[in-house]
Amino acid sequence: MSDRLLAGLNDQQLAAVTLPAQPALILAGAGSGKTRVLTTRIAWLIQTHQASPQGILAVTFTNKAAKEMVARISAMLPINTRGMWVGTFHGLCNRLLRAHHRDAGLPQTFQILDAADQLSAIKRLLKGSGIDDEKYPPRNVQLFINDAKEAGLRSGSVEVDDPYGRKLVELYAMYDAQCQREGVVDFSELLLRCYELLVRNEPVRQHYQERFGHILVDEFQDTNALQYRWLKLLAGSRSAIFAVGDDDQSIYAFRGANVGNMADFEREFRVQNVIRLEQNYRSHGNILDAANALIRHNARRLGKNLWTAEGTGEPVRVFEAGSDGLEAAWLVDEVRHLVADGLARREIAVLYRSNAQSRVIEHALFNAGIAYRVYGGLRFFERSEIKHALAYLRLIENPADDTAFLRVVNFPPRGIGARTLEQLQDAARAHAQSLYAAVGAVAGKAGANLAAFVRLIDSLRFDTASLPLAEIVEAVIDRSGLVAHYRADKDGLDRVENLEELVNAAAAFVAEEGYAQDAAAAQADAAAALPSPLAAFLSHASLEAGENQAAEGQDALQLMTVHAAKGLEFHSVFITGLEEGLFPHENSLQELDGLEEERRLMYVAITRARRRLYLSFAQSRMLHGQTRYGIRSRFIGELPEGCLKWLTPRLREATGVRVGEWRGERVQPAAAASLRAGQEKNGYRIGQTVRHARFGEGVIITLEGSGNDARARINFGAQGIKELLLAIAKLEAA
DNA sequence: CTACCAGTCCTTTTT
DNA sequence: GGACTGGTAG
Numbered sequence: 001m002s003d004r005l006l007a008g009l010n011d012q013q014l015a016a017v018t019l020p021a022q023p024a025l026i027l028a029g030a031g032s033g034k035t036r037v038l039t040t041r042i043a044w045l046i047q048t049h050q051a052s053p054q055g056i057l058a059v060t061f062t063n064k065a066a067k068e069m070v071a072r073i074s075a076m077l078p079i080n081t082r083g084m085w086v087g088t089f090h091g092l093c094n095r096l097l098r099a100h101h102r103d104a105g106l107p108q109t110f111q112i113l114d115a116a117d118q119l120s121a122i123k124r125l126l127k128g129s130g131i132d133d134e135k136y137p138p139r140n141v142q143l144f145i146n147d148a149k150e151a152g153l154r155s156g157s158v159e160v161d162d163p164y165g166r167k168l169v170e171l172y173a174m175y176d177a178q179c180q181r182e183g184v185v186d187f188s189e190l191l192l193r194c195y196e197l198l199v200r201n202e203p204v205r206q207h208y209q210e211r212f213g214h215i216l217v218d219e220f221q222d223t224n225a226l227q228y229r230w231l232k233l234l235a236g237s238r239s240a241i242f243a244v245g246d247d248d249q250s251i252y253a254f255r256g257a258n259v260g261n262m263a264d265f266e267r268e269f270r271v272q273n274v275i276r277l278e279q280n281y282r283s284h285g286n287i288l289d290a291a292n293a294l295i296r297h298n299a300r301r302l303g304k305n306l307w308t309a310e311g312t313g314e315p316v317r318v319f320e321a322g323s324d325g326l327e328a329a330w331l332v333d334e335v336r337h338l339v340a341d342g343l344a345r346r347e348i349a350v351l352y353r354s355n356a357q358s359r360v361i362e363h364a365l366f367n368a369g370i371a372y373r374v375y376g377g378l379r380f381f382e383r384s385e386i387k388h389a390l391a392y393l394r395l396i397e398n399p400a401d402d403t404a405f406l407r408v409v410n411f412p413p414r415g416i417g418a419r420t421l422e423q424l425q426d427a428a429r430a431h432a433q434s435l436y437a438a439v440g441a442v443a444g445k446a447g448a449n450l451a452a453f454v455r456l457i458d459s460l461r462f463d464t465a466s467l468p469l470a471e472i473v474e475a476v477i478d479r480s481g482l483v484a485h486y487r488a489d490k491d492g493l494d495r496v497e498n499l500e501e502l503v504n505a506a507a508a509f510v511a512e513e514g515y516a517q518d519a520a521a522a523q524a525d526a527a528a529a530l531p532s533p534l535a536a537f538l539s540h541a542s543l544e545a546g547e548n549q550a551a552e553g554q555d556a557l558q559l560m561t562v563h564a565a566k567g568l569e570f571h572s573v574f575i576t577g578l579e580e581g582l583f584p585h586e587n588s589l590q591e592l593d594g595l596e597e598e599r600r601l602m603y604v605a606i607t608r609a610r611r612r613l614y615l616s617f618a619q620s621r622m623l624h625g626q627t628r629y630g631i632r633s634r635f636i637g638e639l640p641e642g643c644l645k646w647l648t649p650r651l652r653e654a655t656g657v658r659v660g661e662w663r664g665e666r667v668q669p670a671a672a673a674s675l676r677a678g679q680e681k682n683g684y685r686i687g688q689t690v691r692h693a694r695f696g697e698g699v700i701i702t703l704e705g706s707g708n709d710a711r712a713r714i715n716f717g718a719q720g721i722k723e724l725l726l727a728i729a730k731l732e733a734a
Numbered sequence: 735c736t737a738c739c740a741g742t743c744c745t746t747t748t749t
Numbered sequence: 750g751g752a753c754t755g756g757t758a759g
Contacts, residue, residue, distance in 0.1 A: 061748065061749080062748065062749080063748090063749085088748085088749065089749075090748085091749085112749090114749080115747090186749095187748085187749045188749090190749080191749095222748095252746085252747075252748085254745080254746065254747085255746085255747060255748080353745070354745050355745085356744085356745090356750085356751095359750080376747085410735090413735080413736085415735080417735050417736090418735080419735090542749085543749060544749085545748085545749085561746065561747090562746080563746050563747065564746090564747085582745095585745055585746080587746095588746095597746095601746080622750075623750090624743090624750075624751095625750045625751085626750095
């Protein structure tokens with residue numbers, strides 16, 4: 001039986017799957033069968049009776065990864081996976097907090113704020129306490145609070161020594177108090193509150209420490225400080241942490257991920273079992289050679305070298321375009337040939353560093369009539385009409401939720417304006433009440449409108465109390481006036497359809513979660529203090545924003561940022577916009593280890609390709625409504641020349657293309673003419689290559705001002721982009 | 735109270 | 750170039 005489970009694993013995979021119950025660190029390179037090892041490990045532990053499903057906790061970062069894990073385990077073992085705790089950090093913390101809400105100091109009906117809800121809660125706090133939001137931008141306050149929480153710090157423990165910082169700490173404390181009053185928690189609060197529960201409550205901690213003999217962590221390189229401490233606490237002294245990760249694919253330091261957790265884990269847990277999965281089952285040799293050569297330029301690595309049993313395959317193709325538009329035109333042409341040769345469009349990915357780059361490419365694809373799908377837009381539960389409907393549902397569940405209250409109190413419009421709400425907020429603050437509870441304090445016409453709104457919510461709560469979830473949602477979208485409002489709008493049809501889809505989503509949710517279908521069973525659930533289907537659905541909506549809007553299924557080209565491509569693979573991959581300042585991004589050069597993270601990002605991008613890889617860059621590009629002239633990314637220079645095949649001639653400089661030299665197979669030479677558009681100013685020209693005594697050779701990106709104030713922004717490649725005063729800087733034409 | 739226009743600001747992002 | 754915010758006019 002277990003022979004079949006383990007069949008086909010290579011030596012390292014087998015060693016990892018069958019490790020004893022001790023702390024283990026699996027360094028799993030791209031395409032090395034990481035998920036397979038993780039799921040087979042779980043199946044093997046259960047099948048060999050080393051663990052029961054109840055004794056297993058598996059943590060991932062995305063819902064998608066969690067679902068896939070459950071699906072693969074179910075396919076391997078004929079067991080009920082329900083007893084197993086497999087989920088995201090946030091999902092698992094939510095589960096724990098629901099079960100122990102009293103011990104955690106939360107109301108049973110606590111709601112989860114997503115990032116947008118949190119921001120609006122902060123804006124409301126600033127406004128309510130008369131704080132200048134120019135001096136304290138809500139976004140910065142949000143970052144400060146989340147950073148602190150993710151470092152495990154409450155407002156009382158954050159160390160600051162300047163007045164500005166002290167004010168931020170004060171705002172942090174006020175924000176937490178506001179959330180507590182309203183019965184809401186943000187994403188980082190889920191983790192911190194759960195961590196504190198385990199720290200303070202010994203019986204609860206011991207219960208879970210004893211229960212989970214095995215803790216398995218996916219994408220360990222992406223864990224932040226708090227997540228690591230949470231894992232450590234939950235593991236206690238007995239349970240075995242099986243951590244799988246790849247330091248070379250750590251691309252989320254900018255949002256608090258700490259690769260250092262891998263080394264800390266190794267040291268603090270005295271990990272004896274470090275296993276490297278280096279055989280890559282995805283890509284051909286040239287692609288892997290390119291990836292390996294690139295990543296060797298990073299200094300801080302645990303060390304790993306991917307290899308493949310497949311052949312070298314095709315060379316990596318490199319294309320230099322005159323402009324972003326020409327890069328897109330070339331790409332369209334190349335895609336056409338690939339498709340004509342029989343490759344499915346969904347097997348081709350176009351990757352870029354930042355979302356803004358997709359527009360030009362989309363434009364070209366659209367005009368060429370090539371079906372494409374852009375990842376990473378609005379997701380289902382983030383759409384405004386859906387958030388409105390959810391806000392009504394949240395008020396039914398928890399009337400103290402002021403964020404939800406403010407979102408829909410005048411939507412659809414019911415004659416309650418800013419003035420009225422100001423009065424209401426003053427009254428609520430004066431009596432330390434929720435907005436909902438304070439409506440009686442506003443008199444007159446406006447007060448009557450407010451009272452009518454509260455009556456609407458109350459009657460919805462009363463009338464739907466015993467209805468199935470889908471019918472509650474239906475009643476809400478109908479009686480709130482949302483559907484009628486969007487029907488009256490000539491562009492509202494999509495929104496009406498989405499609201500109807502929400503009813504379906506509710507029905508599907510109930511079916512999937514196996515909620516009690518009849519009244520008697522529902523009562524039993526209530527007696528067991530299980531959260532109501534509505535409460536569970538609201539958590540689900542916050543924790544899992546749902547699918548992307550783009551239609552799934554049809555055979556379309558895949559467009560996405562490099563970040564979004566992590567974990568995916570394609571037959572052919574285009575990495576576009578490989579220019580200094582863009583990839584690596586200029587902002588990263590100022591950050592500590594920023595360039596290394598950019599390089600890891602490039603590493604992730606390269607390793608997405610199975611068979612064919614294209615790299616492209618453009619000499620000029622429209623950015624922020626301005627033409628910028630860039631030079632080729634240093635990352636191209638870090639790849640072994642032997643793996644590459646240049647589709648365009650190699651040029652010494654970024655400028656000065658001679659049209660006649662273009663011999664790339666399918667390039668229109670005429671297009672190169674647009675290069676010389678640079679405007680002349682103070683004797684310099686945009687796009688001109690100049691030499692600086694300290695920074696070396698660079699390309700002029702912008703020219704501004706005149707006379708003594710004339711300035712130029714110059715891209716010096718590895719030295720970064722500098723703004724120089726032409727009157728002072730000694731520049732010579734190169 | 736709503737609708738429209740001007741000014742600002744722009745990496746990456748899951749939960 | 751475009752999304753979002755804030756101010757003002759109706």
